[in-house]
Amino acid sequence: MSDTRRMLAEMVDPLFAGMGAAAIVERDLARLEELGLPNLLVPEAEGGFGGSWLDALTVFRLAGYHALGIDLPKLIVKRAAVADTKLSMAFARACQIAGALDAALALSIAYANERQQFGRPLGKFQAVQQSLASFACEAAAANCAAMGAAQALDRGNAEFEVAAAKLRANRAVEMGTSVAHQVHGAIGFTEEYALAPLTRRLWQWRSEFGNDAYWSARLGSKVIARGADRFWRDLSARTDHS
Amino acid sequence: MQTFATEAVDWPDTATRLRDQVRDLVAQHGERDPVRRANSWTKPNPAFSRKLGDAGLLGMTWPKEYGGHERSQLERYVVIEELLAAGAPVGAHWIADRQSGPLLLRLGNDRLKRRWVPAIARGEAFACIGLSEPGSGSDLASVRTSARRDGDDWIINGQKVWTTGAHISQFMIALVRSEAGSERQAGLSQFVIPMDAPGVTVKPIIDLTGAHEFNEVFFDDVRLPADALLGVEGEGWKQATAELSLERSGPERYLSSMVLFLELVRYAGTRTDPALQQLVGRLAAEAWTLRLMSASVAAKLARGEDPALEATIVKDLGNSYEQAIPQLVQAAVDFGDADAEVLRAVCFYLLQVSPSFSLRGGTREIIRGIIARGLGLR
Ligand SMILES: Cc1cc2nc3c(=O)[nH]c(=O)nc-3n(C[C@H](O)[C@H](O)[C@H](O)COP(=O)(O)OP(=O)(O)OC[C@H]3O[C@@H](n4cnc5c(N)ncnc54)[C@H](O)[C@@H]3O)c2cc1C
Numbered sequence: 001m002s003d004t005r006r007m008l009a010e011m012v013d014p015l016f017a018g019m020g021a022a023a024i025v026e027r028d029l030a031r032l033e034e035l036g037l038p039n040l041l042v043p044e045a046e047g048g049f050g051g052s053w054l055d056a057l058t059v060f061r062l063a064g065y066h067a068l069g070i071d072l073p074k075l076i077v078k079r080a081a082v083a084d085t086k087l088s089m090a091f092a093r094a095c096q097i098a099g100a101l102d103a104a105l106a107l108s109i110a111y112a113n114e115r116q117q118f119g120r121p122l123g124k125f126q127a128v129q130q131s132l133a134s135f136a137c138e139a140a141a142a143n144c145a146a147m148g149a150a151q152a153l154d155r156g157n158a159e160f161e162v163a164a165a166k167l168r169a170n171r172a173v174e175m176g177t178s179v180a181h182q183v184h185g186a187i188g189f190t191e192e193y194a195l196a197p198l199t200r201r202l203w204q205w206r207s208e209f210g211n212d213a214y215w216s217a218r219l220g221s222k223v224i225a226r227g228a229d230r231f232w233r234d235l236s237a238r239t240d241h242s
Numbered sequence: 243m244q245t246f247a248t249e250a251v252d253w254p255d256t257a258t259r260l261r262d263q264v265r266d267l268v269a270q271h272g273e274r275d276p277v278r279r280a281n282s283w284t285k286p287n288p289a290f291s292r293k294l295g296d297a298g299l300l301g302m303t304w305p306k307e308y309g310g311h312e313r314s315q316l317e318r319y320v321v322i323e324e325l326l327a328a329g330a331p332v333g334a335h336w337i338a339d340r341q342s343g344p345l346l347l348r349l350g351n352d353r354l355k356r357r358w359v360p361a362i363a364r365g366e367a368f369a370c371i372g373l374s375e376p377g378s379g380s381d382l383a384s385v386r387t388s389a390r391r392d393g394d395d396w397i398i399n400g401q402k403v404w405t406t407g408a409h410i411s412q413f414m415i416a417l418v419r420s421e422a423g424s425e426r427q428a429g430l431s432q433f434v435i436p437m438d439a440p441g442v443t444v445k446p447i448i449d450l451t452g453a454h455e456f457n458e459v460f461f462d463d464v465r466l467p468a469d470a471l472l473g474v475e476g477e478g479w480k481q482a483t484a485e486l487s488l489e490r491s492g493p494e495r496y497l498s499s500m501v502l503f504l505e506l507v508r509y510a511g512t513r514t515d516p517a518l519q520q521l522v523g524r525l526a527a528e529a530w531t532l533r534l535m536s537a538s539v540a541a542k543l544a545r546g547e548d549p550a551l552e553a554t555i556v557k558d559l560g561n562s563y564e565q566a567i568p569q570l571v572q573a574a575v576d577f578g579d580a581d582a583e584v585l586r587a588v589c590f591y592l593l594q595v596s597p598s599f600s601l602r603g604g605t606r607e608i609i610r611g612i613i614a615r616g617l618g619l620r
Binding site: 123143 | 245246255327328505510520528614617620
């Protein structure tokens with residue numbers, strides 16, 4: 001991670017943690033504006049932050065991690081004047097899903113290590129361990145996909161990558177939300193507990209800006225049109241230096 | 243928390259040239275039959291391995307002094323992902339190039355290194371791994387094959403099983419009990435055993451596809467010189483279980499069914515079927531994601547880090563992906579179609595082989611247990 005991005009993360013993380021799911025525009029937007037966050041993707045020449053898509057990933061992901069109550073990603077994309085809003089918002093939601101999955105995973109692991117039943121922590125039971133391991137794999141995939149899409153956006157043409165990232169993140173929601181709730185038992189099924197704001201948004205983000213069917217059809221028809229013999233060539237050419 | 247810290251992979255400038263080189267080689271000397279291109283890293287073809295050796299594509303990262311080519315680890319990564327994506331028959335040298343060579347270079351004495359490493363890099367020496375025994379599968383610390391001292395020599399007795407490629411290999415790196423009466427992880431050592439040593443017997447085991455890939459290997463008073471000991475006596479467990487990230491996270495963990503995906507794309511191109519489009523999209527997204535994950539681990543390894551948790555995650559996700567492809571293709575395609583012939587053949591082959599994907603190299607349950615520990619559970 002670059003130094004400016006690390007500084008960005010260090011600024012945003014505690015801020016979003018403090019505001020959390022309860023953040024509202026009327027009260028909290030002013031603070032975000034003060035820090036220039038809604039202008040993250042506005043070029044410096046136009047008085048913005050001049051951030052890259054990797055910077056955006058950092059902010060979007062942390063907004064997801066803390067289930068930030070204000071739709072800051074939407075504001076950022078709106079002000080960025082991007083060519084394809086749906087694509088950019090699909091990227092934003094993929095990053096938010098990645099962050100929220102990591103947060104739900106962290107909660108689940110902490111809970112499994114703390115909650116005792118049958119005289120030992122839940123985390124000692126192999127069935128619980130295996131579910132959480134699978135959850136971690138899905139969270140990891142969503143995070144990698146978001147990162148890959150951010151890199152592609154910074155390189156230019158990123159339609160394939162964003163489609164793939166949103167689709168992959170969407171798919172991870174299923175395992176992530178179900179394992180997180182299963183491990184938490186009844187406490188996770190309360191309004192008060194910190195899991196609900198995460199999982200409610202995960203379900204919402206999965207549907208927004210393209211569900212699984214939408215992106216898989218779009219991606220699939222492109223891949224099929226290019227043909228079997230070009231698939232791997234295209235895939236490797238996307239990342240190689242030209 | 244971030245379970246899988248992702249960073250940009252700085253692909254080598256030489257990548258395009260290396261890919262072209264590999265593609266030419268595979269076009270000339272590779273397999274045409276799509277069934278033979280599936281799961282190709284267990285398909286031995288010694289002549290093809292020698293071609294790779296001649297082209298400088300084996301032992302790529304090793305010192306020139308030992309026949310290597312001192313290329314970067316990511317250059318090697320480019321080469322192996324190209325070979326696997328094309329379904330090239332790399333089974334003969336795969337284990338030697340991936341792990342036995344590096345292990346010898348890391349721990350071997352000079353005689354062992356000179357005897358084996360340059361020959362591996364030429365594509366002339368192949369290796370097998372002697373871990374599993376009839377009583378020791380997942381519970382590897384229970385191995386009983388023994389090594390006892392006789393003067394300066396060692397005498398090996400016992401049996402290994404499921405040994406891939408033992409019948410085409412020149413040597414085995416075996417984990418054995420070198421201290422009588424020792425228990426579990428203590429008292430184990432690694433030995434380099436020439437497969438033509440008197441007292442070594444290899445018996446084929448035919449797998450459920452009818453292929454002969456793995457074997458039983460018996461050791462009956464096999465006499466080895468003192469310097470057949472690899473590394474340090476009694477440190478075998480630590481040596482055998484260290485640095486597993488490379489073999490857990492390589493492209494072979496997600497590409498074993500790639501040829502079937504490509505045949506699916508070809509088949510889908512001949513009709514307009516929304517269900518097939520969606521399936522292709524989903525599998526393409528997963529391939530793209532797994533490639534990023536696998537390459538990201540490779541990049542960390544290249545920088546000298548050991549991303550053990552990330553590597554284990556790649557194996558679990560990758561194996562599940564390669565196993566899901568034949569199941570999903572079978573569910574989606576009507577094999578009664580005349581033009582589904584190739585697809586059907588590859589699919590049925592992979593349906594049969596794919597159960598092994600989450601067994602070899604550590605079972606799914608063991609791998610998930612390792613992930614859980616990495617997450618801070620237990
Ligand atoms: C194609 C193929 C090639 C192979 N090549 C080699 C080779 O070259 N060299 C070599 O040494 N070995 C090789 N193996 C062996 C492989 O390493 C073993 O199959 C593997 O370690 C599992 O051991 P096992 O088959 O004895 O199963 P077992 O250990 O008996 O396991 C059977 C089932 O029980 C589960 N299980 C076991 N213990 C636990 C536990 N503690 N908790 C939960 N579940 C558990 C397993 O996950 C598995 O599902 C190969 C295997 C295959 C299939």
